[in-house]
Each structure stands twice: as C-alpha cells, then as structure tokens.
Amino acid sequence: MSAMWTTAVAGAAAGLGVAMPVGAVGVLLMQEGMRDRRGAVAAASAVAVVDLAYAAAATALGPWVAATLSGAEAWVRLVAAAVLAVIAGRGLWGSRRPPTGGSPAPGEAARSPARTFARFAALTLVNPTTALYFTALTTAQGSTLHGGGSGAVFVSAVFAASFVWQQLLVAASGFAGARISDAARMWTFRLGYGLVALYAVKVALPLP
DSSP states (O other), X not given: OHHHHHHHHHHXXXXXXXXXXOOHHHHHHHHHHHHOHHHHHHHHHHHHHHHHHHHHHHHHHHHHHHHHTTTOHHHHHHHHHHHHHXXXXXXXXXXXXXXXXXXXXXXXXXXXXXXXXXXXXHHHHTOHHHHHHHHHHHHHHGGGGSSTTHHHHHHHHHHHHHXXXXXXXHHHHHHHGGGOOHHHHHHHHHHXXXXXXXXXXXXXXXXX
16 A cells, blocks of 8 residues: 555656646646636646646556666666756756746637637647656656556546646636736746656666
8 A cells, every 4th residue: 555655646746747837838827717717727627638648658658668678777767867857957947037928818709618628738748848757757667657556546646636736727827817926937837847856866766
C-alpha cells in the first residue's frame, strides 16, 4: 500500500509540475475564466485530459524503452534528468519576466463549451514540452510504473492534480477578474518549474 501511495504522490507532483507554470495556455485559460465560466471549465478540463493522454502514453512506452536499454539504466536516468533540468531551467529563466496576455476582445461572443474544449485540447497537444516532460520522467522510472496497477495509479494522480489545478486557475481568474497580477503568474511559473527541477534531482540519484 505504501508503494501505491508513493506512486500516487509522485504522479500528483508530476501533474502539478506540468500544470502549474502559467504559460501561453495558462494565460488563455485565465482570459476564458474572466469571460465565460462554462467555457473556462471546459477549457481547463481539456488541458487536464491532454495531460492524462500524454502521461498514459509515456507510462505505457517508458518501461518498454527502459527494458530495451537494459544495462544502461543509470545513464538513461541521467539523460532523462538532464532533459527535465533543461525544461526547468528554461522555464525558470523565462519566469524572470512575468507572462503577459491580452484582454478578451470587446464584445467577443462566447464559444460553445464543446468548441472551447476542442480548441484548448489542440493548443495543449501541440505543446512539445508536455510530451517531452512525461516521456523523460516515465522512461527514467522504468519498470517501477509497470505492473501491479502502478502505472494506472500514476496516470490517475497526474490527471487529478492537473484537473484540480486547472479548475482552480479558471475559478480564481473568474473571481478576481482583471486584478490577477503578473507577479502571481510569475510565482506559479517558478513553483511549477521548481517542482520539475526537484524531479530532475530525484531521477538522477543515485549517480552511476
């Protein structure tokens, strides 16, 4: 049971690590929250579903890739840790300046929730960082996510953490409106990529 809890916590942390940095999609989510509550809920759900899909695909393929590279596991972990460190470093470097986004166009008509869901799913799907993040993370963990339901627990925790965070983001934006500060977005960027950096260290240790 403790192993499953550890896997669940790892999945939740991974989900928050990819969800918390407020980049272009996050800014659009907040704009949607300021404009249309139903559309914002659909948009946030779309982002979490794509995170789920990427995590599931990476979890399914990660152990196979690790098995193929049997005998070189330590170096696989170091390469994966380096990829995660680069993602974290780029994100933290970019967070020196808070992200900015435009306001919704005056009089712009609200889209249907279904169209909004499809739009945000497409925007998240074309973000290569998400796919790279989960591929590096799950490949490094190798067989620990294979068998005994560990993979399902990990992916479910990723989805739950991402879903809750995205919904909180749009709820906060709807409540606070235009008063959400660039400084707040900058700190979510730093916290999210800080989690990625911690994951990089965890994956790298112990050194070969």
